[in-house]
Amino acid sequence: MKLISFRHEGIEKYGVVLGDGVVDIFARLGDRYPTLRDAIAGLGLNEIDRESQGVAADYPLTDIEYMFPITAPDKILCVGRNYRAYHEVLEEGLLKYPSIFPRFPSSFAAHGGVILKPRASDELDFEAELVAVIGKSGRHIPKDRAMDHVIGYTIMNEGSVRDWQHLGAQTFPGKNFYQSGAIGPWMVTIDEMPDISKVPIRTRVNGEIRQDGATDMMIFSLPEVIAHVSTFTWLEPGDMISTGSPGGSAVEEDTPRWLKPGDEIEIEIPPIGVLNNTVGAE
C-alpha cells in the first residue's frame, strides 16, 4: 500500500494511492483516525487496507497538494556518513557508532514544493535517503526485533547547507535551514519492501544523474540504528529515521555544483517512487 497525506480543496486528508489517483480514507475513517499518524498508532492499517479494496480512486493525484506522509511526526532522526563510498570520498574514516542528528519538520518541503536556497549561504546540497517510518512504539528494541517497529518507507532529500554544517561543533544548523530538504511523496508499507538490503537510490538534477547508489553500501543497518536510537529515546508511531545518503552530493565534487534557484531535483527510490522538488530563492 502507498499511504499518502494531502490537502484536497484546502482540507487535510490522507488516503491510499491507486494508480494515478487517491482513495480518500480520511472520508471513511477520519472520525476515528483524524490523521495517518493516528491510524498507524491505532493499529488501523488493516482497516485502511479493507477500505481501499474494490473501490475507485476519489481524486486524481493532479488535484491534490502533497503533504509529508506523516504530517506532524514527533521526531525525525537522521544518520550521517552512513554509506561507504561517501566516507571514502570525504576521507573521514569509518565511525564506531552511528552519527545521529535531528531535523525539524520545518526544514522540509513536501513533494512538489519549493526547496529554498537560503540567503545566508550558496552551499545548498542534496542528499537522497531512504527513510523508515516507525509503526509501533518501543524502547530498548533489540536488533532482531527492530523491523517489527517499522511500518513503511518514504524518501528524503536531506538537503544540507554545507558551510553552516561546519560552523559550530554540531551539524544541526546546516541540517535545519527552513525548507532546505524534502520528504515524500508517500510511504510504502513494509510488505511491499520486505528486503531493503539492495534498494537503488538515484538523484537527478535537471535530468542529470548525480547520485546513483544502493543501500548495500550502508554502514549501520536500519536494525542497528533502531537499536542504538531506542537505547536513549522512545520511538513513537510516525517517527522517521533517515538512513544516510550514498555518494555523489555536490560537496564531493572538485568544483561543487551547489543547487541554485530553478534547479529541478528528482530522487528515485523504487518501489516507492520519485520525490520531486524545484529550488527557489529565499
Next chain:
Amino acid sequence: MKLMCYRHGGEAALGVVRNEVVIDVTDATGVVADIGSALTPDGLSAIRARADGAQPSHKMDDVEALLPLFPGARVFCIGQNYVGHIEEMGYDLPEFPSIFMRTHASFAPHGADIIKPDASEQFDYEAELTAVIGRPARHISEADALNYVAGYTIMNEGSVRDWQRRGPQVTPGKNFDRSGAIGPCIATTEDIPDPAALTMKTRVNGEVRQSTRTDDMVFAFPYLISYISTFCELQPGDMISTGSPSGSAAGFTPPKWLVPGDVVEMEITQIGLVRNSVASE
C-alpha cells in the same frame, strides 16, 4: 509575572505564581495546552488582566508541575558556552556556537524523577538559563533580539557523557528519556530586564556544585537568537538554553556522577528553583 503549567485534580492548567500560590488563568487565553500562544504579547496581556486582583486558586505545593512546553515547541541547546567551563575542559573558545536540540521526552517536570539510564553510569547535570520565545522571529538583528523573548526559565540539561561521545553528534547523550528537567516557572521579561545579571546555582544533596553569574557566556541571547533565526523561524514557546558553567560531575576527579536517590536543585535568581530526584530506569 511567573507563569506555570500544572495539573490539579487531573486537569492541565496554566497559572500565575505569586508568593507560593497559583492563580488559575487557564480561561484567560482559552487555550489550556498551548503555552505558546499564552506567551505572545496578546496572550501575556490577557493573562495579566485575568490575574489582576484575582484570588489564589491553589497553594503551589498542592499542584503538580508540568513541562512549560506545548506540543511542537522546539528546545535549542548551546554546548560549551561558559568561558569558565570551556577553560576547565581545556578547550579553545569557539568561533560559532555549538547547537543541538532536545526532545520533550528527554525532560521531566519540576518535582518528578529524572532517570539514570541503565545504559550508562555517567549521568551528569548542567544548570542552564533558558529563554522562551514570545514572537515569531526570523532574520532578527542582535540589537532587536531580546524583544522576541517572552521570559526565562531554568533547565537541567542532564547529559549522559559516554553516549554524548558515541558518534560525532551529541544527540544521543543529550536525549535520554527524562534525563533532564525544565521549570517550574517562566519568569516574564519585565521582571528580568537583563538576563546577564542573574546568579545560577546547582546543589546536589545540598552541596553547591555550580555557581555563576550569567554574564560569563561566550554567546549571549542576542547573538544566539540572531544566529538561530538565520536558519529557521523561532516560534512562540520555543526555548533556547545557553549552556552550563563549570562544576558539572564530569569536571571533578573522580567524577561525581549522579546516582539514584540524589536530589538535584537548580536555582536562578528572579526565576525560581527546579528540583528533581534521581531514580533508576
